[in-house]
Amino acid sequence: MSDAPLPPRDLPVRMIDGSPLGCALGFETVRMEHATATLTAPYKPEMVGDPDTGVIAGGVVTALLDHASGQAVFAALGQPASIATLDLRIDYMRAAEPGAAIFAHAHCYKLTHSIGFVRAVAYEHDESDPVATAQATFMLITTEPSIAPGDPATGAGQ
């Protein structure tokens, strides 16, 4: 389960610090190895999507899978980069267990010079008993100011 070797923390931690959403939801990188990333999110009251059951919102799993998938692209690249999600398909197998932290394990199984292809799985305890699985495609953004005309991407940095 969690007897994983210690992660090379610098890169992923920097990335989550650079992500207000990741900070707000408490995302943390557990492990980052060649082309894979494992992230975890604690169970937090503000994540609940069904107040009757205490089950977290599908959207939280969506965000964690998206985030983990992006990190898998960074892992494959060997460095952080500007990326944009092109598409994300999520299959929700079952409700997440109320009160349990959730993990997302993502693998960037193919990286071209402009596109990263990723598969990911979300689970609480065991990857073979998934809450959800995902398939995502990311575009690597070059440093040309092409995203927001008139509003150049001036990073607030830290």
Added chain:
Amino acid sequence: MSESAADRLNAMLERIPYARFLGVRAELAGDEMTLVMPFAERLIGNVNLRALHGGVVGAFMEMAAVAQLSVSVGLARQARPIDVTVEYLRSGRPTTSFARAEIKRVGRRVANVHVEAWQEARGKPIASLHGHFQLKPAEPTAS
């Protein structure tokens, strides 16, 4: 009256902690709902890009589908996503976002819903979602 339907819908959203986290509210015109998500810093995915997190945009559209289903189909409990596919068309700018859901088909247990999200212009969507949602029809036993 439609006003009370909007109140009911916003009361439902108000009860969902993650809807409060996203800061969404619903506007109703007849049975057509627009979900509104004002910008907040915590919704940013990457400070260097200043774009909304892809997961936030996905969650926002998912919530629009669930809310529209509760307006159009009487449900005892929230519809639950079975699968969703999100296509990202433009980066989400740090400004207010809107989403509207179209129910393509409602069966006894499953509904197919398409959602589109936009910001400045309806004709320039930032993302679209299509997915299947599991329905729990209204039952007298539900609390």
